Amino acid sequence: MSMDQKLSKAADLLRGSSRAYAFTGAGVSTESGIPDFRSPGTGLWSNPELLALATGDVLQRQPARFYSVFLPQWLAYQRAEPNPAHKAIAELEALGRLSGVVTQNIDGLHRKAGSQVVWEVHGHLRHLVCGSCGAPAPFEAAEDAMRKDALPPRCDCGGVVRPDVVLFGEAMAPDFERALAALRRGCDLMLVVGSSLTVYPAASLVRFADAFIIVNCDPTPYDGQAAVILHGSAGRILPELLDAVKEAK
Numbered sequence: 001m002s003m004d005q006k007l008s009k010a011a012d013l014l015r016g017s018s019r020a021y022a023f024t025g026a027g028v029s030t031e032s033g034i035p036d037f038r039s040p041g042t043g044l045w046s047n048p049e050l051l052a053l054a055t056g057d058v059l060q061r062q063p064a065r066f067y068s069v070f071l072p073q074w075l076a077y078q079r080a081e082p083n084p085a086h087k088a089i090a091e092l093e094a095l096g097r098l099s100g101v102v103t104q105n106i107d108g109l110h111r112k113a114g115s116q117v118v119w120e121v122h123g124h125l126r127h128l129v130c131g132s133c134g135a136p137a138p139f140e141a142a143e144d145a146m147r148k149d150a151l152p153p154r155c156d157c158g159g160v161v162r163p164d165v166v167l168f169g170e171a172m173a174p175d176f177e178r179a180l181a182a183l184r185r186g187c188d189l190m191l192v193v194g195s196s197l198t199v200y201p202a203a204s205l206v207r208f209a210d211a212f213i214i215v216n217c218d219p220t221p222y223d224g225q226a227a228v229i230l231h232g233s234a235g236r237i238l239p240e241l242l243d244a245v246k247e248a249k
């Protein structure tokens with residue numbers, strides 16, 4: 001099947017669905033300048049030292065080291081802008097073709113692109129929280145602490161202020177249960193974009209879809225069950241898919 005035929009089939013599925021959701025991973029943001037985790041050679045986790053640091057345990061035991069490694073990354077995320085893939089997903093929602101987005105990403109780019117229903121199952125970087133009392137803290141508290149060489153930032157209660165994200169070994173963000181409840185109410189189609197579909201429990205959400213389309217550069221373990229697979233750049237394919245949905249008679 002040619003790319004045009006695949007796009008046409010995916011557009012037909014989106015037009016024919018009554019409750020479709022997008023499910024996105026780091027691959028939807030790489031064209032915004034944010035590296036993903038597992039792309040061969042370029043993914044962040046290609047550096048085993050970095051992967052070993054991204055745990056709740058390291059944040060507890062070596063908070064200054066944790067922050068000094070990841071804070072520059074998060075600051076880069078905050079400067080990133082949505083790319084055509086995020087914008088196409090937001091427009092599909094505005095057209096009524098998507099009921100929302102479930103994202104594994106913490107970069108906030110779906111909201112920035114205009115998506116209204118967004119479940120951030122691995123958390124977000126809009127503000128920090130105190131690991132002890134749970135009080136929210138402005139993200140700037142971390143930048144100030146870094147400038148003063150006083151990492152990690154501390155809460156008035158003395159607790160370590162931390163990002164409101166899910167680190168390896170930690171419980172999922174509250175949005176995970178919200179997304180699960182929505183999908184349980186019905187998901188006749190899922191548009192998977194830019195995920196290796198290898199990290200659980202997030203990847204298990206795909207199983208709640210009656211059918212799914214995958215847009216990804218590399219193969220995933222779910223390719224064999226996908227209704228349509230569109231291999232290539234999300235920033236190119238999603239606008240083409242949006243056009244195919246809009247063109248359809």
Ligand code: APR
Pocket residue numbers: 024025026027028030031036037038039043104105122193194195196197198199215216217218219232233234235
């Ligand atoms: N267009 C389409 N696909 C892309 C693009 C792109 N521009 N760039 C990368 N990809 C694909 C890669 O081929 C890869 O399969 O996106 C996928 C990203 O996979 P991962 O790096 O594993 O990211 P993700 O699936 O989001 O990881 C899930 O793992 O480490 C945790 O918390 C982290 O949320 C993350 C979770």
